[in-house]
Amino acid sequence: MQLTKYKVCNFKSVRDSGWIECNDVTTLVGVNEAGKSNLLLALWKLNPVTGGEIDVLHDAPVSKLTDIRTTQETVPFVTASFEVSDGDMEAITTELGFRITPIKNIEVTRYFDGHYDVTYQDKFPDIVIEEDEDSEPENDDISDEDESSEAILEQSTLDKIVIKLLPKFVYYSNYGNLSTRLYLPHVTKWLKGETVEGIVKNHEQIRTINVLFKFVNLKPDEIRDLGRDPKDIVAARYGYSNRTNYQPTADDIQQAQKAKEERTILLQSAGNKLTREFADWWKQGNYKFRFDADGDYFTIWVSDEKRPDEVGLELRSTGLQWFISFFLIFLVESKYKHKDAILLLDEAGLTLHPKAQKDLCVFFNSLAKNNQIIHTTHSPFIVDTNNIDRCKVVYVDSEGYTVASANLRDSDDKLNEQSIYALHAALGLSVSDILLQGCKPIIVEGPSDQIYLTAIKQALIGAKKIAPKEDFIFMPSGGVKGISGVVSLLGGKQGKLPLVIVDSDKSGQDAKKKLSSGLYQDDKNSIIEIGNFKQIENAEIEDLIPLEYMEKGINKLFNDIDEDEETFEEFYESSKPLIPQIEQFAQNYSMELDKGWKVELAKSAKSRIVKAKEIESETLNLWKKLFDSFQTKDKKQR
Template sequence: MILKKYKVENFRSVLDSGWIDCDNVTTLVGINEAGKSNLLLALWKLNPAREGKIDILHDMPVSKLSTYRKTPKDIKFITAEFELDDESIKNIETEVECSLQGDKSVTVARLYDGSYIFEFPSGNPVSKKIEKVTKEVEEDEESIEEDVIVPYKDADLENAILAELPSFVYYSNYGNLSSKIYLPNVIKWLKGQTVDGIDINEEQVRTLRVLFEFVKLDPKEILELGKDPKEMAMLRNGRNGENQPTAEEIRKAENDKEERSILLQSASGDLTKRFKEWWKQGEYKFRFEADGDYFRIWVSDSVRTDEVALELRSTGLQWFISFYLIFLVESQERHKGAILLLDEAGLTLHPLAQKDLAIFFDNLSKGNQIINTTHSPFIVDTSNIDKCRVVYMDKDGYTVASSNLRQGSDALNEKSIYAVHAALGLSVSDVLLQGCQAIVVEGPSDQFYLNAIKGFLIREKLIAPEQEIVFVPSGGVKGVPGVVSMISSKADDIPYLIIDSDKSGEDAKKRLLSGLYKGFEDRILDVKDYAEIEKSEVEDLIPFALIKKGIDRLFNSLDEIDFEDNYSKDTPVVAQIETFAEANGIELEKGWKVGISMAAKAQLKNKKADSLPQDYVEKWTKLFNAFL
C-alpha cells in the first residue's frame, strides 16, 4: 500500500493542515516552530510500528481541549489515502470474502479514542459470502433452501485493512555511537536494565542494538568468545581455586578468539564497502575490535591513514554512521515496507554531506517511502523540488502545509519557504562548482517539465549527456540577464536559453539578441521551433494526456463542462486554458501553471517511449540535441 496523501486535523498546533500529497520522498520545509514535527507525529500515530500512544492531554489543541476531550470518539486527528496494490486487494478480499468493486484506493482515518474509519471511493465492499438458508413456504407447508449473501463484519474488514496497512516509524534523535563500548553495561541496557551512575537514552540503546545486529554477534557472545583461558580455569575450579588452564582450555580460547576476530573483520569490511556507496565526503575504513570487556570502533581514511577512535572524528561522521546503521538494519529487517518519518535529519552534517543525504533518501525510498522535515536548503533536492511541501503558520498561529512553493505576501510563509528558494539558488552554484551544463528557463513550471523530459530521454537512451544538465529558472524573462551573469564564468560562455514564443517571450528575445545574446543567436531556443505552433509555450511540448489531470483540477467545480471537449492541439494550450476559465467565471490563481507541471512530471516518471505519441518524443529529442 502506497501513501498518496494525508491530512492532519485537531492535533497540537494543527487545526487543518490541508491535504499533503506524498511521493517516494516528501520533504516538509519550514522554519523552527512552524509545526513540521506535528505533521509527522500525527501520521505516526495512524499505525505506529512501536510506541506512538495517543495522548489526549498533549495531542489535542490546547484551545479545543476542554471541548474535544469529552467526545474523543467523534474527533479525527489524521486521515490518509492509500493506493492498494494487487496483492493487498487479493489479501483483503480473501480474508473478508468480499469484493472491493475495483477500488484501487482506501482512505483511513483515526480518532482520538483509537478507533478507525475506512472509506472506499465506490462505497463499502460487497460481501461474496453465501450461505444456504432454509425457508418455510406457507402454501405447501414445505421447506426450501435458498442461497443468501451474508454481510461481512465491519470488524473483519477493519482487521484485514490494518493487516495490509504499512506501519510508520518515527525518528527524531539518532543516538550517536561511542567508539569505546563497555560490553557488560551494554548487555544490561539491551535487557532494559539500568547501570548505576550512568545515564543512557533510549536512542543510544537503539543504536547499540542495531550495531550488534549488523556485526551478527550479541555482546554476551563477544564476551564469551574473548574469555581468557585462566578465567575458564577459575570458573571450573571456583573463583578461589587453581587458575592454571588445561591444554584444552587454552586451545578453546585460541579458537574462540580467532573466530571472533574473523567475524569482526568480516563485519568491518562489509560496513566499509557498503558505507562507501552512501558517504561521498571521503573514503573511510572501519575496524571493529574486541579487547577484553570493551568493543572498539576505529576509523581511518585515504588522507588520514592512522586509525583513531570514532568519537575523535567529526560529529557529522559520528551522526551519519549511527544514522546509516539504524536505517540499514531496521528498514530492511524490522521495518521492511514501513513508511519512515525523519524529523530534522542531518543538521550536524557539512552542507555537502547534507546534499549526499538527499541521495541517501532517494536510494532508501526504493524500499520505504520517506517523509522528512528540514529547514536546510542543502537537503532540498532541486531536481525534484516538486516533492517539497512548505509548512508555515496561518494568521491564527495554526500549522498549514501547502504544495504552493511560490513566495506569498505573508511574512511567515516567506520565511518558511526560504529553504526552497535558497536551494534553487544553490543549483546555480552547482553549475559553477561542479561543471554542470546550465540551461536557463523562464520559470519553475518549465523546470519541472524539462527535468521530467530529461529523465525520460536518458531512461530511454535517446540522449547521453556528458555533463549533468541543470535547468535554472530566471523568474521570468526579465530575470534572464541576472541569472546569466551569475552562471557565466567568462564572456563567451553564454548559457542556452529556452524561451516561450508568446508576446512577452518574443519581445524579450529581441532585446536579448541586441544586447546580452548578440553574436550568440544559436543559444536562444525558441519553443515554437520545436512545438511547431505559433505563440507556443513549453506546455505545448507536452502531450495533452500528461497535462489533462492538472487541468481538470483547475476546473473541478464545473460539473457538466469539460475542458477537453473544447481543446485543440493546434493552438497554444495556455491561452486556451485562460480563455476557458474566463468564459466559465473561474479565476486562475497566480502561478497555476506550476500545479499542472508537477502533475505532468509525476506521470512522465514511469512512462515508456511506446506509451507516448512518437511526434512528441521526436520534438523532445530535437530540443535536447540542440544544446547537448
Template sequence: MKLIRFRVTNFRSIKDSTWIDCSDVTNIIGINEAGKSNALLALWKFNPTDKAEINLLEDLPRNEYSSLKNSCQELPFIEVVFRLEDDDELLKNLIKITGRRKEELSDIHLKRFYSGKYSYNFPYEETITELPSKEFITYIEEKTNAISKISTESKVEKHYKAIVESILNGYIDELQQKDKIDKNLLQEFISNTENTGAKPGAKSEIQPIVNDVLKYFREQMELLSRPRIWCDEVWKQVFSLMPNFVYYSNYGNLDTEIYLPHVIDNLERNDITGVAAAKVRTLKVLFDFIGLNPKEILELGEDGVNLSQDEIEKFNKKKEERTVLLNSASSKLTKEFKQWWKQGNYVFDLRADGKFFKIWVSDEKRPEKVVLEARSTGLQWFLSFYLVFLTQTKTNLKNTIILLDEAGLSLHPLAQKDLLAFFKNLATTNQIIHTTHSPFLVDTNNIDSVKIAYIDNDGYTVISNDLRANSDPKRDTSVYAVHAALGLSVSDIMLNGCQPVIVEGASDQYYLNAIKTYLIASGLFKPSKDIVFMPAGGVKGVSAIASIVSAKGELPYVIIDGDTSGTSFKDKLKKDLYKEEDHKLICLKDFVEGLEAVEIEDIIPFNCISKAIDRLFRSVDDFEFDEVYDSKKSLLSQIEEYARMNRVLLPKGYKVEIAKFAKQKIINMSEKEKEVDVWIKIFEQIK
C-alpha cells in the same frame, strides 16, 4: 502504494500542519524549534517499524493537555493519503474483493487516533443516491412499445396487458416530471411491478417482458443500495500492505565506547524518553545486527577466576564463540556498508573488552584501527542510520517510508550533496521525508518537493507547500535554506560551465527537466554541458534574469510560449537585449504546425497529462477529457473553456499541479511518442 500527502493535527507543537504534498524525496525546511521534528514523529507513529508508543504526556499539545487528556481517544493526530498505481498488488486485491472500478480505489485516506485505532475511506468512492430519469424512460418506453405490439386473445391476457401498460405509462409520466430517480421511488416501482393486481394468461408473452423490467429495476436498485467500501477483508488488505515508517535522528548516533551494564539496564526500562530513548533504540538495533545479547557479552568478558578446569574449558569455548560471532558480524557490516557509503572504503572491527563494547574503524588511507569516535561525526551518523534502517526493514528495502530528522547535518557539504544523490537512489523503492536547514540538502532541480515549516502568530507549527506562505519579513528566515540553495545552484552554473536556460514559469521548468531526463536516458540527446532551467515568473521577469545571468558570461537561451504575449515579448527582446543573438530566443510556435497559440503543454504527450486534467473535473459526472479533447487546438484554452461551460473553478496554480503529475509520466515513458521529435529539435537548438 505511495504517500501523496499527510496532515498532522493536535500533536505537540502542531495544531494543524495543513495538508502537505509528498514526492519520492520530500524536504521540510525551517529554523530550529520550528517544529519540523514533530511532523516526522507524528508520521512515524502512524505505522512504525519498531515500538513507538503513543504517549499522551509527550504527544498532546502541552498547552491543551488538561483539556484533552480525558477526551482525546477519538482525536486523530495524523492523516495520510496513499495512491495506488495500476500495477499495485493492493489495488488488484481490492478490485477483486469489492468489485469496484480502479478509479474509485486509487486513493486511500487514513487516520490514526490517540487511542491507537485507525479509520479509512476512499475519497473517490462513488456513492450513488440518484440515477438519471432519462435512461429509465427510454428503457420503459421500449418495453411498452414491445407489449403494445403483442396481440391478445384471452380476456385474462387482455386485462393483464391493459394493467401493465397503464402501470408502465404511469412510470413514464412520473419520471418525465423528475430529472432523477431515487431509491424510494425505485422501490415503489418494483413493488407495483411485482403486484400488478392482474394475472397473466397461461401462455403469456407479456409476462417475460414484465420480468425483464423487474430485473432491470432490481439491477438499478443494487447500484443505489451498494454498500460502502468498508469491510474487515478490505481493512486486512490495506493494513497488511501499507508502508512502514522508519524514523532516525542525529540523537541516535552510536557512541564509540558502549558501557555494557548501562546498556543492559536501559534496554529493560520502559520509561526512557527523548535523546536517551534514541540512543537505546540504536543500541538495540546494533546488538540485533550482530546477533548477541549484551548480557552474554558482559558475562563472557569477565575474568574466569576461581573456576574448575571443566568450567574454564567451557568458559574459553564461549569466549571463542563470541570472537567468531563478532568477527562474522564485523565482516558482514563491512561488506554491506560498502554498498551504501561512497565516501571511503571502511573496515569495521567489533570488539568486546571487559565491560565495554567498542567499534574500531580503518580504511585504505588510514589502515591503523581507531575507535569510531575518532572518525568523523558524518561516518558515525551514516553507520547508525544504516543499522537502524537495515534491521528495522529486515533487509527488505522496499515499501518503507524513511523519516530522517536533520539528516547528515554533520557531513561535509560535498558529502551532503552525495547524501542527496543517495536519497534519490534509495527513493526508487522507498519514499524519503527529511528535515534540514542546510542548503546543500535542498534539491534545486525539484523545488516542488521542498516544504516550509514555520511558527504562526499563535505559536503553533505550520507546514506549507508554498514557500511564500511565511511572508512576514520579520520571520522569513524559515526559507533561507532554499534561498541559499538557489544561490549555490546559480553559482554552480557560473563556476562549472552549465548551460542556463530561462523559461517563463515553474510548469515549464518541470516539463523541460523531465524531457531532459528522458532524452538523455534514452540516448536521444547528449549535451556537452548540463542544462539548468530557470523560471522567470512570467515573460516580464525574463529580461531581469537574463541580465543577471549574463553579467559573468554569455546571454542565456530563452524558451518562450507561442501565445500572443510570448511572441510579442520575443519581438521586443530581438530589438533590445538579444539584438545580436536572437537565435537564442526559442519560441514554441516555431516547432508546432497548425496551432495559433502554442504553450508548453501542447508539446507534451496527451497520455502523460490526461489523468491530471480529469482530476480537475471530478465534480462533473461521467467526465473524461479525452472525449472532448481536440489535438488541433491549444490544450490550456480547451481546459479553461470546458471549466467555464461546466462552472468548474480551476484552482490557483493548476498548471503547475498538472506539470508535477506529468513529470514522472514523461520520465517513465516506455514508447517514443510523436512529441519526442519536437523535444529533440528544441534541445539541439540549445546545444
C-alpha cells in the same frame, strides 16, 4: 501502497498543517522551531515499524490538552492518503477469499486513542460476482439479488486488511548516533527498559544500540558471557563471589577459549557484513568496520584506505557517525522486514560536509527507488534544485501554529521569509555551480517550465537520447518581465548570453520582441520559441507533453464535476494549446482554478514522465529536437 499526501492536526505545535503532497522524495524546509519535526513525528505514529507510541500528554497541543485527554477517541492527529496498487488489490483478494471492485485511493486517519478510520475513494467497494462464461442462466428472470455471492463484505473486515497492508514508517534523527564504546552492563539494562543511576536515558540512541545488536545477532549479556574469564566461569557455577579461591580446570579453560573464539568469529563476520553493505551507500570513502569486545566493553573500530590505522567511531566525523547509525536503523527496521517502508529523516546529514550534503540529494534519489523519503532540512546544500517542486516550506503562522505549503513564496513576515531562505540560497548555489562548474544555464519563464524541462531532460538521458557534456540548468525568471534581470546575473564573462525559452502565446511573443530589440539584438538565435517545435498556434511548454502524462493532474483539477458531465478528455482538441482549454473548461462549469494550479499540474506530469517505463519514440524525438537546439544555438554563439 504509495503515499500521495498527508496532513497533521492537533499535534504538538500543529493545529492544521494543510495537505502535504508527497513525491518519491519530499523535502520540508524551514527554520529551527518551525515545527518540521512534528510533521514527521505525527506521520511516524500513523504506522511505525517500532516505537512511535501515542503519548497524549506530550503529543497534544498544550492549549488543548485538557479537552483532548478526555475525548481521545474523537480527536484525530494525522490523516494520510494512499494510492492502492494492483499488488495491494491481489493481497486484499487473498485475505478476503473473494474479489471486490478496484480501490484506487484510500484515506487513513489515526486518533489519539490509537484507533483508525479508513475512507475509500468515491464509495465503498462492491463484491465482484464471478460468472462462468461457459454456463448460461437457467432462468432469465433471475434477479441481480438472487445472483449475488454468499460472501459478505463488512467494512470492519476490509479496514483491518487495509491497515495491515499500510507501509511502515521509519523515523530517524541525529540524536540516535552511536558512540564508539558501549558498556555492556548498561546496555543490557537499557534494552530491558531499566534505568542506570546517574545517566539520563537517550531513547534515540538506545534504539540505535538495540538495532546494532540485532545486526550482530547477539545480546549484550551473551557477548559478555562468551568472553568470560575461566575463573568467572567457575565462580558463576558455584555461586561464590570470591573467584580467587577457586582455580579453573583444563575443561573450564578450554570452554572459555572456545567461547571467546566463537565471539571473535561472530563479531568479525558482523563487521565484514557491515563493511560490504555500507559500501553501497556511502560514497565518500571505502570504510572498513570491526566490532570488538573486551571484558564489559563493546567497541566499533573504523579504518579506510587513506587512513588504515583503526580508530573508534566517535573519533571519525560526526557525518560518518550519522550515516552509519541511520544505515543500521534502516537496515534492520526496514530493509529486511519492511521493504516498502517510508523513511522519515529529521534534519538529515547536517553534520556532513557541504559536498557530502549535496551527494545526499543524489543518495536520496537512489534510495527512493524502493522507499519513499520525507526529510526535513534548513540547509541549502540538501535542497535538490533539479527537483525544487518536491520542496514544501514549513513556517509558523500568525497564531503560532505550524503550517506547510507548496507555495514557496508563501510567507508574509520575517520569520516566514527565513523559512524559505534555504530555498533561495539553494538557487543561489545553483547559480554558483553554473558560473564556477561550467553548467549550461537556460532561462525559462516560470517554475512550471522548469519542472517540465527537468522531467524531459531526465527522460531523454534515461532513454540514452542525449548525453550532455555539461548539465542543463533551467532557471525560472518569475515571468517574462524577470528575464532581463536573470540574464544580467548569469551573463558570461565574455558577454555570452544564456539561452532563453519563451512560449509562443502573446506574452511570450512580446517578450521575444523586447529581448530581440534590446539585450539580445545581436544574439537573436539564443531565444528559443516553443512554437518552432510544436506546430500549434500560441503553443506553450505544456503542449510538448502528451495528454496521457497530463490527464491525472487535469482530472484532479476537475474532481468536483459530476460523472455524467462531459470530461475534459472529451472536450480537449489536440490542435489547440492545452492551457487555454483547461481555463475554458473550468469557466464552462463556473469553477475557479486554485492559485498555482499550473505548478501542481507540472508536478503531476513530471511524476508520470519520470516513472514511465517507456515513452513513445515520436515524443522522445520531439523532445530531443528541442534539446539538440540548445547545443546548436551554443555553437552559433561561438
